[in-house]
Amino acid sequence: MSTKNQSQTLDILEVCLLAGKIMLRGGAETYRVEDTMMRIAAAYGITHSHSYVTPTGIIFSIDRENVTKLVRINDRSTDLQKVAKVNSISRMISNGNLSVREAFEELKEVERDAHAYPILIQILAASIASGCFLIMFNGSWHDVLPAIIAGGFGFSSMLYIHRLVEIKFFAEFLASLLIGLLSIAFIVTNIGVELDKIIIASVMPLVPGLLITNAVRDLMAGHLVSGISKGAEAFLTSFAIGAGVAVVFTFIHF
Template identity: 35%
Template structure:
């Protein structure tokens, strides 16, 4: 069967795009694309990936095929990354052909970009409660952190559907959790306010972005590491500004904090 390098180029570009759009590291993108290109029959392959785009060139004899894609939407769905890795391994083991591998990738691309809303809300509530518990909060404050964490996730869902900028959405969500905990504290003074707030905003923390940035740096992908690091810093700053502005205003109007 004749393998067309143009098809191989389309295959590896789609694979890299799926990994990058769903939270994969840039070194993983480059490694997977090169492996799939060689398994598809290319003699050499060169890939350069950053969080905003991918440049790929594959060669066979005197023929060169170049592909470029701009990444507009990025999220975190590691199930898709896992599926792309599975397809890559099966292509390398000759279990799949270039054509069938491309069809499998299209199936992965058609999967929901994000986890179901119910799962995200439940994860936000349980994550917030768990963080406050680990910080030493009593049961009542753990429950409050879970409830306000659920509220934060509702706010984020609403703002993202309205296509509000992520940094603005995070700042608003941070302000909402501070307001909610302040309101609860007015009726329940025994609330461990600081632990409840910290627990509820942890669902906004850019943990995976920080981890990915560090891993990119370790693999000497310094451009990608810097981009992801700045992104993580911006999210952290947005959280602090949202919570801090509400607490500052509360103190300014005469409130007191423990």
């Protein structure tokens, strides 16, 4: 393999890995990440490629070139806008509208982009969602405001604690504990009426809905490692939320 061809192959490899990295960190399913990477490689003339994706890493290999690279994924969130942008870039590559260098620059720009929604908007959305969940669970309109306050406070606490301690389980546990304490305070001060409805509605923004969906989808697609690992992560998150509320009821007999 000539030096020029080797350099071009490595550039294509970097484009594929960068696209997969952005998608996986944004909350995309494992099968979608693998399919996108292989489609990009095929669009640039590499028809024999293999990708292996787990929630914590990506391995991409090109046959006949003896080129393999691993990318470690340390943090994941939910940013479907970036996933959509990478899909759009992938389609442009498949249509022959982007060179390797242009595609890499476009992907780097997507990676540098801030989250689709600022933190204040996320907290506001979590607050409104908590109030809506309370009504959906047949709660009283009198409890809408306590649910909005508790849900927004719990979600903001989770974001803040997660910045201080990079253990997501710990952040979700403390956030649900604070939601339980605040909900009890609303009941004691006669601001709220139904404690259970307030707590359930307030913790809903913390529930890993996308993670559970992706776990089931990956299992159905045959990606057993990714499906089981995502399911385990969702289980730990749910356990942390339940444990936080349980601790409040254990030490405060209300």
